Amino acid sequence: MTRVSIKVDGVDYEDDVEPRTLLVHHLRESLGKVGTVVGCDTSNCGACTVLMSDADGHQQGVKSCAVLAVQAADREITTIEGLSGPDNTLHPVQRAFHEAHGLQCGFCTPGMIMAAVDLLRENSDPSEQEIREGLEGNLCRCTGYQNIVRAVRAASEEIRHGRAEAEPAPPSQLAGEDQTPDSGLPRQSVPDETIPQPVP
Amino acid sequence: MTTTEIGSPRRRKEDARLITGRTTWTENVTLPGMLHLAILRSPLAHARITSIDVSPALETKGVVAAFSGRDVADVQGSLPCAWPVTEDMVHPDRPPIAVDEVRFMGEAVAVVAARSRAAALDAIAAIEVDYEPLPAVLDMEQAIAEGADLVHAGKGTNKGYTWVFDSAEAGTGGDAGAAIDDAEVVIRRRYVQQRLIPAFMEPRSVVVDPTGDVYTMWSATQIPHILRFLLAVVTGTPEHKVRVIAPDVGGGFGGKLQVTPEELIAFVAAKRLGKPVKYTESRSESLVSAHHGRDVIQDIELAARRDGTVTGLRVKLLANMGAYMGLVGPGVPILGAFMYNAIYKFPAYRFECSGVFTNTTITDAYRGAGRPEATYAIERIMDELAVELGLDPLEVRSRNWINADEFPFTTVCGLAYDSGDYAKATDRAKELFGYDELRQEQQARRDSGDSVQLGIGISTYTEMCGLAPSRVLGALRYGAGGWETASVRMLPTGRVEVVTGTSPHGQGHETAWSQIVADQLGVAFDDVEVLHGDTRTSYKGLDTYGSRSLAVGGIALYNACQKVIENAKPIAAHMLECDPADLEFTGGQFRVRGNPDGGKSLADCALAVFAAHDLPDGIEPTLDADAVYDPVNFSFPHGTHLCATEVDTETGSVTIRKYVAVDDIGRVINPLIVDGQVHGGIAQGIAQALFEEAVYDADGNLMTGTFVDYTLPTAADLPAFVTDRTESPAPDHPLGTKGVGEAGTIASTPAVVNAIVDALRPMGVNDIAMPCTPERVWRAVQGGAA
Ligand code: FES
Ligand code: FES
DSSP, X not given: OEEEEEEXXXXXXXXXXXXXXXXXXXXXXXXXXXXXXXXXXXXXXOTTEEEEEOTXXXXXXXXXXXXXXXXXXXXXXXXXGGOSOTTOOOOHHHHXXXXXXXXXXXXXXXXXXXXXXXXXXXXXXXOHHHHHHHTTTOOOSSSTTHHHHHHHHHHHHHHXXXXXXXXXXXXXXXXXXXXXXXXXXXXXXXXXXXXXXXXX | OOOSSTTOOOOOTTXXXXXXXXXXXXXXXXXXXXXXEEEEEOSSSSEEEEEEEOHHHHTSTTXXXXXXXXXGTTTSOOOOOSOXXXXXXXXXXXXXXXXXXXXXXXXXXXXXXXXXXXXXXXXXTTOEEEEEEOOOOOOHHHHTSTTOOOSSGGGSOSEEEEEEEEHHHHTSSBOHHHHHHTOSEXXXXXXXXXXXXXXOSSOOEEEEEOSSSSEEEEEOOSOHHHHHHHHHHHHTXXXXXXXXXXXXXXOOTTTTOSOOHHHHHHHHHHHXXXXXXXXXXXXXXXXXXXXXXXXXXXXXXXXXXXXXXXXXEEEEEEEEEESSOOSSGGGHHHHHHTTTTXXXXXXXXEEEEEEEEOSSOOBOOOTTTTHHHHHHHHHHHHHHHHHHHTOOHHHHHHHHBOOGGGOSEEOTTSXXXXXXXXXXHHHHHHHHHTHHHHHHHHHHHHHHTOSEEEEEEEEEEEOOBSOOOHHHHHHTTOSSOOOEEEEEEEOTTSOEEEEESOOOSSSOHHHHHHHHHHHXXXXXXXXXXXXXXXXXXXXXXXXXXXXXXXXXXXXXXXHHHHHHHHHHHHHHHHHHTSOGGGEXXXXXXXXXXXXXXXXXXXXXXXXXXHHOSSOOTTOOSOOOEEEEEOOSSOBOOEEEEEEEEEEETTTOOEEEEEEEEEEEOBXXXXXXXXXHHHHHHHHHHHXXXXXXXXXXXXXXXXXXXXXXXXXXXXXXXXXXXXXXXXXXXXXXXXXXXOOOTTHHHHHHHHHHHHHHHHHHGGGTOOOOOSSOOHHHHHHHHHHSOO
């Protein structure tokens, strides 16, 4: 066991971890960060993508199944759960995935959104082809990628030109009021912009 | 009734929880005291288990229990097959954990329960198993030859069944054999549908809680209702003591239309240990043990006159079942049987299919299930006929297809096609595609001997959605019906809860169903909550597969809404002090006909029945209504897909330059969702044409057992698709909708392969085996044939 401290979505955690524990398993099983998911065991699918700071403090996309928890010691991680702003406004990429129907089952979505955020960080105005190549490490079985590409394009517009041009999501769909009560499953810092699952 | 919602591209209700990482996948369910299961799987394709010792696993840290198939032989039951397609179908027992013999690589042989996932995985390595290898049966034709080694020695044959449809015998058409004997032209081809893996992105996962009054199972399944029923039957547990929950499910594509060994193992383990258990497969386990799809050899004979009129079709299939019969596996080719005649007026047809056992993972439904195979074969061979006769491939099609004024049209299979306009969809597709220009460019490249040749592929498809009229399913020996249910509950505040028997796993039913209800009841889209996937709230239903949810469940929902309005009518009349017969219901308001003022809304009625202080005599104080709908027919969407490929004759590489899909799926509820379904479907069909194949080596080892080797297309591998629609409303559906879940997959594979072959025709190429990898294409160019 090694003691590691990792900041995840703005919160400091200090835990004893086995040297072999993968970051994604540490996030999911020890920290309850189950928004980040596992889709493969060969680092091919990208479902587990999160942002991790490097030695200089710059955040970069990593596949959290390809990083050991101990390698993340003293780093800062942002997962899909920490992507929204402090007032729980959606990140432009999240909003664009919703607007452009860039998800169906949604299982690839946490990783796909984080990979798209990472892509836009490096290239704020990618062409369609650059988006397709930039997301090559993330598999989606549902969408045929078309609306994902569209979403990333739209997000890049919004990030560069500000939100004014982007349609805000209908408030009723994303507002916290008027929803069914929480399911009681483990969840951390649920922002208002969430529709909890009615079951279980 | 307003119609502001139906047809509008509503953004999905489901998204909020999915884009923020706050949904519930089965893998996220964690219960107090929960144990984690790991499964030891057979490394061999076929072997006798001579000894197995799980005790070393018990000595591993954190392990609570370990058992082999022998340890649970009396309680684990046998996995069900719901579709014994013939009376004499061979249906071998299939224990969830193998007892004496393993019959495919990846079959479960032992299970460990431990306090952590890691401990369980460590412990399975300690289990000692001795195998005596047996010969692996892999090739279907060898499997059915005289003296072949057997997958199931006790059954005496590898042939599971032979199922025949003959239009002469059925009285629905002529004699195909005679048509072929008398034909002016006969085209004979063999097509091979390679083995595919559905590869939903969420690995299968199951949690069982035995600690309450009932057994609760969470499962990443498409079929919570069918699963509940079969769990009860297979394990002998009273049905009312079993609750199944399918929370958010990360894709299925038919791959989660199964009752799995893993579900039964978890159920048996939880029952035995008295503690909650969880099992989540790794991707490698998923690829080898979750059911595969396709794997069919098709021998096709098409008879025609020299003017291009088809006079008969004979189809002979060998369908690889894998080592056992899956839940609906034997029936998959039968679903295709009715689609080989496609959109055409063929007068004579014979279909014969044998299901064959091999020492491989079972096959079962995969997006399209039988219909992509049929569509591929017919759309490929129509091109061959066109080449043989020197006609344009679209011309050959239009000479044979059913014309718009001929609907409803009873086909040579006896199905009544409901509606459609093939010419209209084709014209629209040609226009969007720039068909004539691309043909010109093709000619120019041929003339100049360009090393990159252009090919144009056509696929004019139809399919049958809305599985299915229960009577038809019964006649086909399917074990269940095809009805669907919906309940609409009016809450006192006027909000609406809808319970559906469908079980979405990416299709957006919460959104589309809300749109339907909002329009019917005149309530706000956001005032509707759709509940599904928990047999406690949705106790009855037949789940989601076969593009049936909207086509069947949508009608149940519509009918339930109408009943709610009928229930409210006397109450509104009572409040308005008029005769119910004088009321009309529009825009969510009951009004006295001809009087635009002073109506009563459904919300008013809901509150009135909640209080129930002043209701007319004899009126039950509720507006709620249930409906169960059994379809009277299938629905038959259709469309024309056109694909242009650039084929590099020097490297064999194929680039899709343009892809146009014009689909006619009847009336559209949500165009955004429909486009998404079409995109994803096309991607999966292209994947079959170009990228994916599950490969076994000569010993029966799966060589494509990870995502490194089983190559799903990435964003960079796929083009942008141009989509459009024509609209022939479904006459049997009050909303006119047909179904769209599988259309893209059914249509796209032949469009792509036709395009590749079309590019290489001048080089004498008339077929390339799928997937059309650069190597295969290059070889075809070199050899002039595949
Ligand atoms: S889980 Fe597939 S890349 Fe990490
Ligand atoms: S939305 Fe289902 S895998 Fe991408």
